[in-house]
Amino acid sequence: MSHEPHSGEHSGHHSGHHSDHHSGQFGLLRQRRFGPFFLTQFLGAANDNLFKFAFTVLVTYHLQVSWLPAQMAGLVIGALFILPFVLLSATAGQWADKHDKAFIMRAVKLLEVGIMVLAGIGFWMELVPLLLGCVFLMGLHSTLFGPVKYAYLPQHLSERELTGGNGMVEMGTFVAILLGNVTGGLLMAMPDVxxxxxxxxxxxxxxxxxWASRAIPASPSSDPGLQINWNPVSETWRNLKLAAEYPSVFRSLLGISWMWFFGAVFLAQFPSFARDVLGGDEHVASLLLVVFSVGIAVGSLLCETFSHRHVEIGLVPIGAVGMTVFAFDLYLASRGLQHGAGAALLGVGEFIAQPAHWRVMADLALLAFSAGLYSVPMYALIQLRAQPSHRARIIAANNILNALFMIVSSVLAGALLGAGFSIPEVFGATAVLNVLVVGYVFWLMPEYIIRLVMLFVTRIVYRLKVRGDLNLPTEGAAILVCNHVSFVDAIILGVTSPRPMVFIMDHRIFKTPGVGWLFKALKAIPIAPQKEDPQAYEAAFERARQVLREGELLCLFPEGAITKDGQLQPFKAGIMKILETNPVPVIPAALHNLWGSMFSRIDGAAMKRPLRRGLFNRIGLVVGEPVAPAQVTPEGLQQRVQALLDEPAI
Known part of the structure; x- marks a missing residue:
């Protein structure tokens, strides 16, 4: 079933949307494969929050319920809402993989209409137990919708649209949460009615x-024969084990769950932070929520711009550093602000008039912006790398982990506050914890840091322009061959590829100070000439075959060494040895304009004169059409690469 998501991909590739860079992620809203789905999920998130917030305000300010004290109401409502995620995410993930996703979304929306009829009666007659039941049912509605939501996107969007599409959904969710909370609060504040x-x-x-869900296009089942396991405990365990089979996916799940843990600490404390630390009224609490939501929305949307329409996980470390820096500065900025017990609460106008509060708001906005940069590439990576037939179940595992992390987060924050920590100190402790957790994630998965180094090289040392990158396959085994001009060729090719590439490289490069560690971390395959070390030579070919057997992308430099004069050298026959056992498509590519830069061998040794051409050098990569394995010869490949080099530089 692994070819299943292509149905959506190719319809996208040929519809001309990719060539138009200006339509970008907002252009998706006008298309049937995205617009109705976006609206459906936006309205669902808005309704969840309108209902929950209005109910919280009702029991906090308007009704005195002896068995539900006001300070506990928010926690109880939050816990009831999250409970179905823990109990039923596993079942929801199976449904989403077994049935048509559009059908499930329509069914879930009908359920929501029914729940809201009950909730209307509850509000009208002030029946708190009925409303608590509706909170649980709305949690159930979100539990059923979650896996479908994230499994739907990769079925209808290509790899180049996934980051933008996820950014739109994240942005839409936070704007919906915001609108829901504000509307719920304003409506509830209307006297009598x-x-x-x-x-x-x-x-x-x-x-x-x-009504919006009725326009969502059919999204066929990815695993129609799936036998549903109704036991949530064993199925949850099975989902987590399934996700753990893909280390990069599972570590990204943990990374996202940590973001929810981190965010929940701040979101849960806004009302008391606004009142007790900043001395603001409930409108100031809403203002903090607005600032936070706008920050996440902007960070999520800019992911597409920064990542040049690819799934770019190099943004994750930047987001992680931002989360720590601004959370810690929020602690420093708010540490000295203690509101006197008897003083009147400030309205929004008076609050904004005090310069000390600007730093608090800037920290909140930038912290949230960083969280957006951190989470969107991780969501896109999970969708891209999870097996299509199991995708919804892996998203369900993500929802379970998120819910568990959020529960632990509220328990831990409660324990710290109970132990006498002030709210700013809880924020400071969270910032320190973020360093440890995120550091551990990157230590487990150095790919994030490597992509960051690659981003630095291709965006700051050089300005990379790419043509023909649609010829790089997003799945299946293939070999890329390219001219070898400099020590950073692998980094530039790696940034262009939508998934990790395995390089075969001259063993001497691994001993180069400065870049050797990078190639080791990239899991590149060292190769020595046959005469010099026949054992290492054979081992390299065996490893290359293994890479292709696993359906990965292999990259070779058939010249065998970096060029000494800038010209293309004769291609060696090593590639034929690999194709004998693993006949896969071969994709020719040519790097332009790297000769003469500090990483090339112009005037003898490389890296002798750093920044010899300054920063932001224009370089290019042209990727040609794939060649069928039967048609490949070293001479033919050399001619193809030469032809790509002869095309005008970009």
Whole structure:
């Protein structure tokens, strides 16, 4: 079933949307494969939050319920909402893999309409137990919708649209949360008729969501023969084991769950942070939420711009550093601000008038912006690398982990506050914890740091322009061959590829100070000439065959060494030895303009004169059409690469 997502990919490639860089991620909203889905999920998230926040305000300010004290109401409502994620995510993931995703979304939206009829009665008649039941049911609605939501995207978007599409969904979710909370609060504050208005609005939004879902295009099942396991405990365990089979996917799941842990600490404390530390009223708490949501939305949207429309995990370390720096500065900025017990609470105007509060808001916005940069590439990586037939179940595993991390987060934050920590100190402790957790994730998965180094080289030392990168396959075994001009060829090719590439490289490069560690971390295969070390020569070919057997992308430099005069050298016959046992397509590529830069061998040794051409050198890569294995000869490949070199530089 591994070829299944192509149905959506190719329809995208040929529809001309990719060539138009300006339409970008917002252009997706006008297309049937994305627009109705985006609207459906946006309205669902808005309704969840409108309902929950209005209910929280009702029991905090309007109703005195003896068995539900006001300070506990938020926690109880939050816990009831998250409970179905822990219990039923595993079942929801199986459904999403077994049935048509559009059908499930419509069914879930109908369920939401039913829940909102009950909630309307609950608001109208002030029935708190009924409303608590509706909170659980809305959690169930979100649990069923989650896996479908993330498994739907890779079925309808190509690899180049995934980061943009995920950025839009993340941005939409946070804007929806924001609008839902603000609307719920405003409607509930209307004297006498607030409850009725909330009930009507919730039902109206649910009906609109169902109406939008009717336009979602068919999204066929990715595993129709799946036998559903109804035991949530064993199925949850099985999902987590399934995700753990793909180390890069599982580590990204842990990374995203950590982001939710981190974010939950801040989001949960906004009301008390606004009141007790900053001395602001409930409108100031809403303002903090607005600043935070706008930060995440902007970070999520800019991921596509920064990553040049690829799944670019090099952004993750930048986001992680930002989360720590700005969370810690928030602690420093708010440490000295203690609100006097008897003083009147500030409105938004008075709050903004104080310069000390600007630093607090800037920290919150930048912290959230960093979290957006950190999480969107991880979501896209999971969708790209998870097996299509298991994708929804892996997303379900993600939802379970997220829910567990958020529960641990609220317990831990509660324990710290109970132990006498102030709210700013809890923020400071979270920033320190972030260094340890994220450091551990990167230590397990150096690929994130390597991509960051690659981004630095290709965006700052050089300005890379690429043509023909659609010829690089997003799945299946293939060999890329390229001219060898400099010590950073592998880095430039690696950045262009939508997935990790394994390089066969001259064993001497591994001993080069400065770049040797990078090639080791890249898991490149060292090769020595046959005469020099026949054992190492054979071992390299065996490893190369293994890479192709695993369906990965292999990259060779058939000249055998970096050029000494800038010209293409004769191609060696090593590639034929690999194709004998593993006949896979061969893709020719040519690097332009690298000769003469500090990493090439112009005037003898490389790296002798750093920055000899300054920063931002224009370089190019042209990728040619794949060649069928039967047609490959070393001379033919050399001619093809030469032809790509003879094309005008980009």
């Amino acid at each position: 607030g409850r009725q208005w909330v009930g009507v609005s919730c039902l109206g939004v649910a009906v609109l969501g169902w």
